[in-house]
Amino acid sequence: MISSILQSLVSGTLIGAYYALLAIGFAIIVAVTRVYNLAYGELLALGAYTSFWLWDLYGVDILLTAPITILVLLFACTSIQKMTSLIDEPFELNNLLLTFGLALFLQNLMLILWSADEQSIAVGYLEIGVPLGITRVFSSKLITFFISIIAILGLYLLITRSYIGKAMRATSQDRYSAAIRGISVAKMDLFAFCLAAILLGVAAPLFLSLHHVDPFVGIEVTIIAFTITMFAGLARVGPILLGGWLMGIAESLTSALFGLEWTEITFFIILLAILIFRPHGVLGRY
Amino acid sequence: MVMKNYYYWIIILTILVLMPILIGYSDYYLFVLAIAYVFAVLAVGWDVLAYCGQISLGHAALFGIGAYVSALISMNGISPWLTIFLGALSAVLISNIIGLTCLRLKAAYFTIATLAFAVVVKVIVDNLEITGGSGGIIGIPCLSTDITTSYYVSLVFLVVSVFIFHRIIRSKMGLAFSAIRDDEISAQALGVDVFRYRLYALWISAFISGLSGAMYAHLIYHIYPSTILTIYISALPLIMALFGGRLHAIGPAFGAITLYLTNKLILHPIFPRTHGLVYGPILVVVILLMPEGIIGKLASYMKYRGWVKF
Numbered sequence: 001m002i003s004s005i006l007q008s009l010v011s012g013t014l015i016g017a018y019y020a021l022l023a024i025g026f027a028i029i030v031a032v033t034r035v036y037n038l039a040y041g042e043l044l045a046l047g048a049y050t051s052f053w054l055w056d057l058y059g060v061d062i063l064l065t066a067p068i069t070i071l072v073l074l075f076a077c078t079s080i081q082k083m084t085s086l087i088d089e090p091f092e093l094n095n096l097l098l099t100f101g102l103a104l105f106l107q108n109l110m111l112i113l114w115s116a117d118e119q120s121i122a123v124g125y126l127e128i129g130v131p132l133g134i135t136r137v138f139s140s141k142l143i144t145f146f147i148s149i150i151a152i153l154g155l156y157l158l159i160t161r162s163y164i165g166k167a168m169r170a171t172s173q174d175r176y177s178a179a180i181r182g183i184s185v186a187k188m189d190l191f192a193f194c195l196a197a198i199l200l201g202v203a204a205p206l207f208l209s210l211h212h213v214d215p216f217v218g219i220e221v222t223i224i225a226f227t228i229t230m231f232a233g234l235a236r237v238g239p240i241l242l243g244g245w246l247m248g249i250a251e252s253l254t255s256a257l258f259g260l261e262w263t264e265i266t267f268f269i270i271l272l273a274i275l276i277f278r279p280h281g282v283l284g285r286y
Numbered sequence: 287m288v289m290k291n292y293y294y295w296i297i298i299l300t301i302l303v304l305m306p307i308l309i310g311y312s313d314y315y316l317f318v319l320a321i322a323y324v325f326a327v328l329a330v331g332w333d334v335l336a337y338c339g340q341i342s343l344g345h346a347a348l349f350g351i352g353a354y355v356s357a358l359i360s361m362n363g364i365s366p367w368l369t370i371f372l373g374a375l376s377a378v379l380i381s382n383i384i385g386l387t388c389l390r391l392k393a394a395y396f397t398i399a400t401l402a403f404a405v406v407v408k409v410i411v412d413n414l415e416i417t418g419g420s421g422g423i424i425g426i427p428c429l430s431t432d433i434t435t436s437y438y439v440s441l442v443f444l445v446v447s448v449f450i451f452h453r454i455i456r457s458k459m460g461l462a463f464s465a466i467r468d469d470e471i472s473a474q475a476l477g478v479d480v481f482r483y484r485l486y487a488l489w490i491s492a493f494i495s496g497l498s499g500a501m502y503a504h505l506i507y508h509i510y511p512s513t514i515l516t517i518y519i520s521a522l523p524l525i526m527a528l529f530g531g532r533l534h535a536i537g538p539a540f541g542a543i544t545l546y547l548t549n550k551l552i553l554h555p556i557f558p559r560t561h562g563l564v565y566g567p568i569l570v571v572v573i574l575l576m577p578e579g580i581i582g583k584l585a586s587y588m589k590y591r592g593w594v595k596f
Contacts, residue, residue, distance in 0.1 A: 036394050086574055092394045093341055097528070098573045100343070104521055105566025112560050219405070219517060226398055265409045268402040275399045276387045 007135045008256040012249030014141040017148040018210070020244025021203050022221060023228035024155060024237065025196035031172040031234035032192035034092060035084050038099040040225055041218030042106035043197075047073050047204025048213040049110060052119050055208075062123055062205050063143070070201030077197035081190050103218060110215040120212035140209040151202050155195070156237045168192065172234065220267065227271040231282045239283040302441055306434050316437045317505075322546040323440040324501045325522060329530070329538035330447045331494030332523035334454065336532050338487040339393060339467035344384065344400030345495050346519035347407040352377045352496030353503035353514055354417055357426045360504070366429050370500040377496025378489050389484050401520070408515040422510030429504045440501055444539060447494050452535035454490070463487060495523075518562075525569045531579025540581055 022044070029037050050072050051065040080102060087094045126140035159165040170178040171188040179185045207213065228247055232239035250270060255263045274282060301308075309315045332345050356373030360366045388399040411417045430436055454460045462483045465473040474480050503509050513519075523538070530541020545568070553561040576583055 036398070038398075083570070083574065088577065090393075093397075094573055094577065096394055096397055097341065097524070098570055100521070101525075101566045101569030101573065103566070104517075104569065105563065108560075108563040108566060112563065216517075219401070223398075223402060223405070261413055262409070265406050268406050268409075271402045272387060272399060272406070275391060275395055279391055279395060 003134065004256050005253070008252035009249055010132060010135045011137055011141060012252035013245055014137060014145040014248070015210070015252065016245035016248025017145050017152070017241065018203070018206060018244070019224055019228060019247050020241045021148040021151055021199060023225045023232070023240050023244060024152060025199040025203075026222075026225035027229045027232070027234050027240060028168075028192050029196050030229060032168055033081075033084065033189045035095045035099065036092065036226070037080070037196075038096060038222055039080065039103040039106060039218075040099075040196075040200075041221030041223075042103045042110075043073055043076055043218075044200050044204055044207060044221050045110060045213060045215065045218045046076065046106060047200055048207045048217075049114055049119075051205040051208055052114075052121065052213060055121055055123075062121055062126075062209060063147075065205050066202055069204045070198055073197040073201045073204070074194060077193040077200075078190065081193040085186065085189065103222075107215050107218065114215065116214060116216075118212040118214045121208050123209070126209050144206045144210060147202065147206060151199060152237060152241065155199065158195075159237070164191065220264070223267050223271060227267055227274065230271065230274050233283055242283070299445065302445075306437060311434065313433050316433045318547070318550050320433070320437045320440045320505055321502070322543050322550070323437075323444040324498050324505065325526065325546050326444050326539040326542035327440070327447050327498035327501070328495055329523040329526040329542040330444075330451050331491045331498060333527040333532050333538040334451060334494065335487050335491040336524075336527060337451075337455070337460070337467065338463040338484055339470070340389070340484060340487070341393065341397050341524070342400045342491075343397050343517070343520050343524070344402075344404035344407075345491075345523055346515050346517065347400075347404040348377045348381060348492050348495040349499035349502070349519055350407065350411065350509075350511070350515040351380050352499030353509050354411065354423070355496075356500035357423050357503045357509060358416070360427050361423070361425075366427055366504045370429075370497060370504065373500035373503075374493045374496035377492045377499070381488050381492035385485050385488050389481060389488065401517075404515065404517070404520055408511055411515060412511045417511075420511055422508060422513075423503075424508045426503050426507050426509070428507060429501075436505060440505070443497060443501060447497075448535055448539050450490070450494075451538075455535055459483065459486065521565065521569075525565050525572075528572050528577075528579060529568060531581035531583075531585075533578065534581045534585060537579050537581040541579065544580075 026037065026040050029035055029040075047069040050069050051062060054060040054065045054068060055062050080099065083098060083102075084095050087098060126138070126143065128139040129136045130139050130142060159169065167178070167183045168188050168191060170181070170183055171185055175185050178188075211217070224247060228240055228243040231243040231246070247267065247270065251263055251266050254266045305319065306316060328345065328349055331348075332342060335342050352373035354373075355376040356366070356369040359372055360369040384400060384403055388396050388403070391399060412420050417423070428436075429439060454463070462473070462478045465476070465478055466480050466483060470480055499514070502514070523542070526542035526545050527538035528541070529545055530539065531537030545565075549561055549564065553564060572579065578586075
């Protein structure tokens with residue numbers, strides 16, 4: 001019992017970094033453009049399918065498909081950004097509906113292109129059991145963990161140390177003042193979507209190494225990203241990482257204690273609990 | 287040509303009542319129309335809440351609760367005519383969970399919270415013994431073996447729910463709803479009890495949605511979590527109501543009937559695999575080009591030409 005709990009703590013920590021990677025893209029879009037992108041998970045699924053196709057048809061190594069998925073998602077995200085910039089008031093609600101429509105479209109498109117079957121990959125070097133203390137984890141989880149941490153670190157440096165990152169933070173704090181000071185707010189919106197696309201493009205092949213993909217995984221991913229964003233507040237990387245770890249641990253503990261079929265609703269129940277008890281965010285104001 | 291408003295209603299109603307004769311009592315078309323009316327009732331139910339400014343993505347849960355409760359009770363030998371209302375009442379009961387937890391949230395959060403609520407309900411129904419798990423329920427008793435009777439029953443439910451919605455819009459409650467929708471804080475400052483009116487909207491919405499779910503179960507005879515508790519069922523009333531025009535009493539019903547019939551009778555035979563693809567783009571186009579919907583456009587045009595007085 002103790003060892004299974006320890007096992008789930010370790011794997012929850014490894015998965016948690018990946019969840020944080022997913023949440024950061026969502027949070028950047030919300031912080032800069034105020035768009036709650038309900039098509040976010042579907043974009044990840046689209047990237048995962050692209051990567052699956054490259055692996056299945058052309059035998060490309062799964063981790064090396066990232067550049068292509070980044071390109072595909074950059075195209076998709078810039079199109080979505082162009083659409084959201086055409087929206088009238090009430091901005092938030094209409095964008096929610098618009099991205100929901102896109103999510104439905106992408107779901108059905110993937111259903112037609114790849115059918116409703118669950119697709120997963122089998123790669124030798126991702127399925128080695130690595131001993132870690134008294135527990136054992138799959139190498140896929142370790143690889144995912146390290147790539148996620150590197151990507152999050154890179155993003156953190158970009159946001160805090162570069163000029164464009166500074167401009168983006170200014171836009172997220174106050175659009176109007178940022179525009180007065182000569183920041184092109186429209187370009188910042190586009191840049192936020194592009195950053196999210198790059199993060200998703202990195203995350204998509206990793207998703208395939210952890211989980212099977214079917215056209216309906218998107219909604220769960222969106223909810224994970226939204227919940228962590230709610231938990232952590234916007235525009236700060238540290239709390240998002242913490243939120244990711246908590247979600248990962250909560251998920252793997254649920255599956256260890258109650259059984260696999262209930263893990264699906266862990267995130268949803270956490271989300272409902274946060275929305276009910278702390279609707280302004282848990283760590284800092286949302 | 288100045289016509290009084292209710293002439294339009296009488297003409298539409300006469301056509302709908304005479305529809306079985308017009309299509310020659312064809313069982314298939316009557317059945318498709320009955321299902322279209324059931325979805326129209328669902329769209330009206332969704333729109334009562336949306337009229338109050340709360341966009342819900344969780345109506346599949348209310349629809350599904352109505353369907354499951356009515357189906358389970360009627361399989362123990364109680365008449366479906368009674369259990370339909372029991373299903374609707376239990377949807378109202380469950381909707382209090384949304385009411386107490388999510389109704390105080392800001393608009394965008396409410397939408398995502400209801401999305402989460404629908405998934406929770408689906409997973410619970412999927413894993414319980416009594417609901418038959420993911421195998422669903424098969425062999426639900428039907429309302430009437432005669433399809434024409436079923437047609438008229440769903441028509442009556444549709445007309446009654448549209449009429450109720452129309453009366454709500456014209457009443458003091460409707461004024462409160464639109465005040466809350468336009469500006470919550472101003473409404474509160476003027477003495478509108480925002481939470482109470484939202485709760486009323488939610489109850490009415492849950493009752494109508496539960497009713498449509500129960501009707502659906504007794505028309506189709508078999509229900510599965512994977513067909514009636516999905517995001518697709520939550521999306522349908524939203525798209526239909528927005529397409530028809532969500533600020534007019536007849537908008538959601540018009541949108542539902544048009545879209546469902548177009549999809550079922552025209553797109554489904556031509557593109558058997560890809561007909562589900564149209565709903566997403568329809569939603570995107572409606573949001574971008576005409577947020578007021580078809581009936582909204584039509585009404586403002588007719589008002590401009592002086593054909594009707596509003």
